[in-house]
Amino acid sequence: MRPLNFKKYPFRFKSSENSTHIFDIIRKKFVLLQPEEWVRQHTIHFLIEEKKYPKSIINVEKQITVNKLKKRFDIVVFNSDGSIQILVECKSPDIKINQATFDQIAQYNLKLQATYLMVTNGLDHYYCQIDLIKEKYTFLREIPDFSR
Template sequence: MQPLNYPRFPFRFKNRENKVYIFDVIRKKFVVLQPEEWVRQHVVHQLIFNKDYPKSHINVEKQLVINNMKKRYDVVVFNPSGSIEILVECKAPEVKITQGVFDQIARYNLQLKANYLMVTNGLDHFYCKMDLENESYSFLRDVPHYSAGAIQ
């Protein structure tokens, strides 16, 4: 897989039936290594190892229903009260981050109501802080560190 704009992490890999698998520390199993999964695992490791989010607050690839359609989010980070603090949309490195990608995460967030959004293809990363009350957002340089007190 191509290098991404993240630090190097100690990933675990295995080969089986002519496929490469990567160990997901959240799902606690090996999953097929596809380009989007490569990005997702970097995001998870970034949140855990560089932003100090507890593994127990992170969820990966769960289903949600929007307008009677089944969708899956990539990564969410819960706060201690159980509401969603960060919603992450991952794309493969070759997928450009377009308005359509932002529209997708915005649709998900209408239901999930996360305080922060992150969109990444592993090369380009975009972060927003949501103001749900005023239905607005502001772009950030990064998501906050867990110890920054943003997660209550």
Template sequence: MFAPIPLNLPPCSLKLTKGENCTYVYDELRKKKIVLTPEEWVRQHWIHYLYTHKNYPKSLMQTEGGLVLNTLQKRSDLLIYNKAGSKILLAEFKAPTVKISEKTFYQIANYNKVHKIPLLLVSNGIEHYYCTIDFDRKNFTFLEELPNFKSISPSV
């Protein structure tokens, strides 16, 4: 059973319930209890942070979005859309004990070959990385901070 640990994100009140063999967390996006794993702990903190501190509407967030990559069914951890329905942010989360490595960036880059989203977020809850993708120039730029929703979706 996973014992929650402090993350490098503002604290939040998640609804946790104990089961016989595991702990569950209530996912506000999926409107159901999910088994609390280390990666889910990170994802739920990020969801809370994004809507309470960066003004990303919960209604425009999608967890576990499916995609097909080289004929394999994969799931992206978090997708965020703008009000026009375009994908604006793709996030990949890892457990706090998993080091963010080149392999992690390779994973999100492969997912983004399908999604083609201009803003990426990679985090294990301790370390956070943000970058923008310029598809025309075929390059990326790391950002110091994740933009607020209104700054990347000005039509809101």
């Protein structure tokens, strides 16, 4: 897998029958290593190791229903009250982040109502703060660190 614009993290790998798996520390299992998963695992470690979010408030790849369609979000980080602090959309490094990517995460956020959005392909990272009342967003240089 190609290097990404994250620090280097201590991943665990397992190979079997012509495929490689990476250990997901949130789901506590090995998952097939594909380009988007490579980005997702780096993002998880970034949230935990750089931004200091506890593993216990992070959820990965869960199904939601948006406009009567079943979708899967990549990563959410919860607040202590159960609301969502951060919604993350991960793409393969080969995929350019474009308006369609932002439209996708915005659709998910209509349902999830996160305070912050992060969109990444591992090479480029975008962060936004959402004002749900005014229905607008502001781009940020980074998402906030965890605070109690």
